[in-house]
Amino acid sequence: MPATTHALPPNAATVEVAVRWSDMDAYGHVNNVQYLRYLEEARVYAFHEWFGQERSLLEDGVLVARTEIDYLAPMTFNYEPALVTLWCSRISGAAFxxxxxxxxRGSDLTFARAESTLVTYELSKGRPRRIAEHERAAMKVVLGDPLPLRSHKDRR
Incomplete structure (x- = not known):
């Protein structure tokens, strides 16, 4: 089973996410839909760390436009939490x-690699908005290279 070969950015956040017995499927490993929940939970905690406590990108508005996951190894239940390491890998005008x-924890395996595209959103007007300078500055602190996902081979 593969280990991480991609160099993780030094300022990446790592969030512990509980692996629950109910996350398992009939095959005895974490169901694919649970990975989306793990990514979401890690993102909420990372945004709190990256953007501060007074107002977060979550309250200002952000939508998930796309998520792609490469499943690399089955994660089975044990009492150790999943560790989700995340960072910003691209910033544009209204998306990142x-x-x-x-x-x-306790394993050197990488169970999945993923990437989400998020769009900053003006909730009151119901449309995307440009990334504010303070948000862009916070993202640049945790900016790193994108992961080599399987679909990226088609982009070359």
Missing amino acids: DISYVVGQ
Whole structure:
């Protein structure tokens, strides 16, 4: 089973996410839909760390436009939390990408790699908005290279 070979950015956040018995599917490993929940939970905690406590990007408005996951190894239940390491891997006018590596405490395996595209959104007007300078500055602190996902081979 693969380990992480991609160099993780030094300012990436790592968030512990509980692996629950109910996350398992009939095959005895974490169900694919649970990975989306792990990524979401890690993102909420990372945004709190990256953007501060007074107002977060979550309250100002952000939508998930795309998520792509490469499943690399089955994660089975044990009492150790999943470890989701995440960082910003692209910033544009109104959107940004977050890259994720999903591991587990006590294991050197990488269970999944993922990437989400998020769009900053003006909730009151119901439309995308440009990324504010303070948000862009916070993202640049945790900016790193994108992960080599399987679909990226088609982009070359």
